[in-house]
Amino acid sequence: MRDFELNLTPEEESLKQYKYMEKAKLLVAEKEKELGRKLTFHVTTFGCQMNARDSEKLVGILSEIGYVEAEDERADFVIYNTCTVRENADNKVWGRLGYLKSYKKQNPETIIGLCGCMMQEQGVVEKIEKEYKHVNLVFGTHNIYKFAELACKTLQSKGLVVDVWKENDKIVEDLPMKRKFSFKSGVNIMFGCDNFCSYCIVPYVRGREKSREPKDIIREIERLVADGVCEVMLLGQNVNSYGKNLEHPMSFADLLREVNKIEGLERIRFMTSHPKDLSDDLILAMKECDKVCGHMHLPLQSGSDRILEIMNRHYDKAKYLDIVRKLREAVPDIAITTDIIVGFPGETEEDFQETLNVVKEVGYDSAFTFIYSKRTGTRAAKMDNQVPTDVVKDRFNRLLEEVQTISAERAKRHEGKVMPVLVEGINEHDNSLVTGRLENNLVVHFKGTEDMIGKIYNVKLSECKGFYYLGELA
Numbered sequence: 001m002r003d004f005e006l007n008l009t010p011e012e013e014s015l016k017q018y019k020y021m022e023k024a025k026l027l028v029a030e031k032e033k034e035l036g037r038k039l040t041f042h043v044t045t046f047g048c049q050m051n052a053r054d055s056e057k058l059v060g061i062l063s064e065i066g067y068v069e070a071e072d073e074r075a076d077f078v079i080y081n082t083c084t085v086r087e088n089a090d091n092k093v094w095g096r097l098g099y100l101k102s103y104k105k106q107n108p109e110t111i112i113g114l115c116g117c118m119m120q121e122q123g124v125v126e127k128i129e130k131e132y133k134h135v136n137l138v139f140g141t142h143n144i145y146k147f148a149e150l151a152c153k154t155l156q157s158k159g160l161v162v163d164v165w166k167e168n169d170k171i172v173e174d175l176p177m178k179r180k181f182s183f184k185s186g187v188n189i190m191f192g193c194d195n196f197c198s199y200c201i202v203p204y205v206r207g208r209e210k211s212r213e214p215k216d217i218i219r220e221i222e223r224l225v226a227d228g229v230c231e232v233m234l235l236g237q238n239v240n241s242y243g244k245n246l247e248h249p250m251s252f253a254d255l256l257r258e259v260n261k262i263e264g265l266e267r268i269r270f271m272t273s274h275p276k277d278l279s280d281d282l283i284l285a286m287k288e289c290d291k292v293c294g295h296m297h298l299p300l301q302s303g304s305d306r307i308l309e310i311m312n313r314h315y316d317k318a319k320y321l322d323i324v325r326k327l328r329e330a331v332p333d334i335a336i337t338t339d340i341i342v343g344f345p346g347e348t349e350e351d352f353q354e355t356l357n358v359v360k361e362v363g364y365d366s367a368f369t370f371i372y373s374k375r376t377g378t379r380a381a382k383m384d385n386q387v388p389t390d391v392v393k394d395r396f397n398r399l400l401e402e403v404q405t406i407s408a409e410r411a412k413r414h415e416g417k418v419m420p421v422l423v424e425g426i427n428e429h430d431n432s433l434v435t436g437r438l439e440n441n442l443v444v445h446f447k448g449t450e451d452m453i454g455k456i457y458n459v460k461l462s463e464c465k466g467f468y469y470l471g472e473l474a
């Protein structure tokens with residue numbers, strides 16, 4: 001039976017999970033003694049920033065109960081936090097599971113756990129039960145907060161533990177998390193999605209839209225700042241509809257204003273903004289709030305009004321371009337980035353030309369381009385006018401070339417300027433250099449040392465190398 005059916009409040013549920021952590025700690029300690037060594041874990045994350053943040057929750061709990069992180073999947077507790085937004089995301093997981101099968105033959109004690117969006121997809125659990133018998137634990141996106149309890153169960157059981165829910169309207173706060181970066185962090189402001197774009201599986205696997213209470217978000221960010229974080233990325237599938245269903249509704253623009261007040265925080269980013277819900281007030285808030293980065297990720301998906309309509313996006317090319325114009329008016333030099341899908345069912349060469357036109361007109365700083373992938377259960381999957389693969393590939397290549405030419409051109413415009421850079425780490429190829437990011441998300445390499453990580457420096461952008469800069473401390 002689901003525990004929320006026992007009517008536990010989210011606070012009681014959180015306490016219950018801490019009890020399970022205590023129990024799991026004992027089980028792990030016992031095993032350690034038996035083996036005479038520490039137990040190790042490895043979490044592999046697929047997909048978007050939401051999944052990355054979820055993985056930090058898993059890592060937090062695994063660390064809390066006594067596991068230490070291993071460098072790769074040769075570990076005692078292996079977790080794949082999966083994505084299913086496109087078919088190739090699924091294929092990667094099936095492939096990796098195949099590899100783990102032989103590893104587990106030699107290390108039968110290894111626990112293999114699967115979670116995330118793919119587990120919510122029809123037929124996946126059945127396929128695992130039938131064909132991937134080396135898997136020990138399967139859970140979904142709605143009950144990830146129960147991971148401590150599920151880990152306990154798995155540690156004590158020989159068979160497969162499965163717990164996947166269809167929906168959950170509660171948000172459990174205050175569980176342990178272990179951040180990947182010391183100085184920056186994602187922060188969920190909402191979960192799920194109500195938009196049902198006709199190509200997209202996310203609403204089916206992440207459930208209905210739920211916003212977190214502003215006070216919980218602010219408290220989390222205050223704690224992060226106290227712990228050394230200076231940049232946050234506010235996360236939601238459609239941040240522009242944040243707060244609509246709260247008991248005391250609050251707009252995303254007002255949330256930004258509140259977050260902007262947090263002392264010690266230096267940079268605020270957010271993702272993703274759906275054009276249909278982007279308000280003038282948000283543009284104003286971006287202009288007013290000094291900590292909000294001059295960057296807007298604004299998925300276009302298609303430049304054709306006809307296709308946008310069938311995609312169920314609720315905006316047209318004119319509205320989209322109008323938002324871009326307003327953003328540029330309010331925040332000069334703002335970086336605009338996007339997502340584009342090529343080969344949506346029924347897309348003609350003319351439709352594609354419309355997309356290319358918008359790409360040229362906006363001049364994106366960067367764009368993620370995707371080949372349409374048919375997702376079972378979505379409306380688009382039932383459309384019978386799928387575009388032939390060779391046509392899609394040809395369009396995709398033409399789009400990519402256009403996008404790359406424009407973004408290299410755009411990046412150049414800052415050459416010679418002095419701009420603030422947040423140092424993120426030592427350069428991977430040359431350890432006399434550090435690597436950091438501009439407010440607009442472009443990467444900069446310059447001479448520096450490890451103690452500079454997590455701090456902001458003024459850097460002269462001496463040379464643009466297409467997608468990154470070489471600079472020097474100003």
Ligand code: SAH
Nearest residue numbers: 199200237272299339340341370371372373
């Ligand atoms: N909520 C975000 C997008 C999340 S998914 C938004 O509305 O913008 C990230 C991107 O994946 C989408 O913007 C879209 O471009 C792409 N995508 C989603 N479903 C897809 C599919 N079936 N095939 C190809 N790309 C897809």
Ligand code: SF4
Nearest residue numbers: 193195196197200202
């Ligand atoms: Fe998918 Fe559309 Fe929701 Fe984004 S807004 S997650 S594309 S359904």
Ligand code: F3S
Nearest residue numbers: 047048083084085117
């Ligand atoms: Fe993938 Fe789920 Fe994110 S399907 S893109 S991991 S919400």
